[in-house]
Amino acid sequence: MSSDSAPESTLPYPPIHKDKKFVVLSDWDGTITTRDSNDYLTDELGFGREQRRVLNFKILAGETTFRDSFREMLESVVANGHGFEECKEELRKNIKLDPGFKEFYRYCQTTDIPVVIISSGMDPLIRAVLSNLIGDEDAAKIEIVSNEVKIHPDGKWDIQYRHPSSGFGHDKSQAILPYRALPSPPTIFFFGDGVSDMSAARHADVLFVKQKGDGENDLAAYCKAEGIPHILFEDFGRALGVVRRVVDGQLTVKEALALGKA
Structure with a gap:
């Protein structure tokens, strides 16, 4: 999609980092975290993993959109009577950080590389979990570009898409x-890592795709089918080695992508 036909955003964007040589943009759920928080809500509090995977495969096949399927998943959580604050606490208790992310983030801080979270989740949930995992101070420094949530007077809630x-x-x-x-x-x-990242896959210089043990490697499947060059990585500790070599000038972007795996 060209910038001329950009969809209208209902939410503001932070200023872009115009004077940097390198910028890290990362999905949140299932990428910086070891489990997707929205998948967790759907699987544990909504209509379950089986129905969620049916919808994921339909997205990959182009039979439905991520927007409509994701709304359906979240509606199943609300329909089962789970309020937004309850969901927030569930995620704070159960969502864990990628084991290499803190080291990766520290490296980016020391080399003046901005880290921006680009998520299809909802800002209040991301902030709650991020603060819990890396502390309020570091969490406050990381910019988040995501969707929002609308909480209704009756306690029900739904996603507000960007x-x-x-x-x-x-x-x-x-x-x-x-x-x-x-x-x-x-x-x-x-x-x-997943179907929510398909819109970004073609536009990065160096695309890292998370390889997960649960078999839910939807972005990898998409990139393979579409012939989009990418680097598979298991955790941010492994990805850091490749990023460091590109930043230090030891690898070109093309050479990095040719590695295929971190």
């Missing part, structure tokens, strides 16, 4: 394309 006119709900390419328009664009590292 790009309601887009089939992605949140078209993640729109977080990358403004960098492409800069006179001296930075090298963009993008990290993702």
